[in-house]
Amino acid sequence: MKSIRIHGFNTPAVINEVSVPSIEADQVLVRVMASALNPLDIGLMAGWAARFFPIEFPYAIGCDFAGVVERVGDAVTTFKPGNAVVAWADPLTGGGLSEYSAVPAKSCVLLPSSLTPIEGAAIPTAGSTAWHGLFSEGHIKPGETVLVHAASGGVGIFAVQFAKKAGARVLATTSGAGIDLVRSLGADEVVDYKKQDFAQVFRDVDLVLDLVGGETQSRSYPVLKRGGRLVSTTSPPDVAVASAHGVSATMMYVKPYASRLDEVVRAVAQDGFKVVLDTSVPFEAFNDAIERQRSGRARGKIIITQS
Known part of the structure; x- marks a missing residue:
């Protein structure tokens, strides 16, 4: 073969x-x-x-x-x-x-x-990362505001849809053709990170799903309300910096959730996610x-x- x-x-x-x-x-x-x-x-x-x-x-x-x-x-x-x-x-x-x-x-x-x-x-890696980043790690609740970075990538596209279906207000960062795509998937507000500073636009966010890391992660702490959460899939957050902003921050690795793949696949199929x-x-x-x-x-x- x-x-x-x-x-x-x-x-x-x-x-x-x-x-x-x-x-x-x-x-x-x-x-x-x-x-x-x-x-x-x-x-x-x-x-x-x-x-x-x-x-x-x-x-x-x-x-x-x-x-x-x-x-x-x-x-x-x-x-x-x-x-x-x-x-x-x-x-x-x-x-x-x-x-x-x-x-x-x-x-x-x-x-x-x-x-x-x-x-x-x-679905497996991208869908599961989005699902468990929002629900198992991020503990998203209806009515909360969620910011998804890199929202037009493989994980981000699922995350925008999952968060919207969960009743959240969805904010997103992307660029170029990704802007219209992310809006079509349900994002309420989208920032072109190449033209705008999201940290100057978004405020009082309950949950940040960080799919980028680096400077994007560090600039995300001020947009969170006190008691907010940041979940990163890319790099360990600086716990001291997060604490100074009155928020919690964790890094997740999706593979421990492999046994729950069926949960994500069924959700995509039954709820009509794109x-x-x-x-x-x-x-x-x-x-x-x-x-x-x-x-x-x-x-x-x-x-x-x-x-």
């Missing part, structure tokens, strides 16, 4: 011919139909994410994908061959950008009939997708498809 892999940090990804993986008793073999890229994939390729995920080479890229179950391990009772599934592989093993991938059954959920494989593949695609390319054009992800300019998810 074909598998997109890297053989070292900062080396080009290549298509290798490898054997179809065997499966353990608790695993399923999935014929991959669509895979989504994430910033983490770029971090793993570049090496800066190695301190969190000490991958081994050759490394098969891809954690988020959807496809059809081909075989199940002897201990698997939750799936059977022919089931359409969404899978969220461990970053240490990857394997999503391959024709077939072996993953633990617990890493998969059924793909709802209302979603395509492309839509399903877009899965916004930036780019969808065939398997052979994977380098175009990787470069688009590396650019940081994507408006929505970047998908690689297989026939």
